[in-house]
Amino acid sequence: MNWLSLVGKGLFSGAVIVAASEIAKRSAVFGALVISLPLASIMSLSWLYRDTGDSAQVADFAESILWLVIPSCTLFLVLPYLLRKGWEFEAAMAVGIVATILAYGIGIYAASSYGGVAS
Numbered sequence: 001m002n003w004l005s006l007v008g009k010g011l012f013s014g015a016v017i018v019a020a021s022e023i024a025k026r027s028a029v030f031g032a033l034v035i036s037l038p039l040a041s042i043m044s045l046s047w048l049y050r051d052t053g054d055s056a057q058v059a060d061f062a063e064s065i066l067w068l069v070i071p072s073c074t075l076f077l078v079l080p081y082l083l084r085k086g087w088e089f090e091a092a093m094a095v096g097i098v099a100t101i102l103a104y105g106i107g108i109y110a111a112s113s114y115g116g117v118a119s
Helices: 003-026 028-036 039-052 055-084 089-113
Strands: none
Touching (some): 039 055
């Protein structure tokens, strides 16, 4: 992979994040819609196929993403709950991140043990 391709991917990914955060300033729902779209997954799947031409590898990657979407929701359950309970943002975010890391560990174990996904 060449540097120009990497820079292009980084700029596009960064632009999506900036767009979502700017839209969220005006509308939380529309900002959330932009960031919740599986753009990163679609881009990654496309780039993986373009770089490897291996459909089986793309299928494995897509299935792995599916298994890890559920644990990624942990942050979005824990963070608003703690913030609404009066926690400071930094503490709530830290607890949310730790809970998400633990959920990812469980998700990777489940995907490897029950989903037939190679870790």
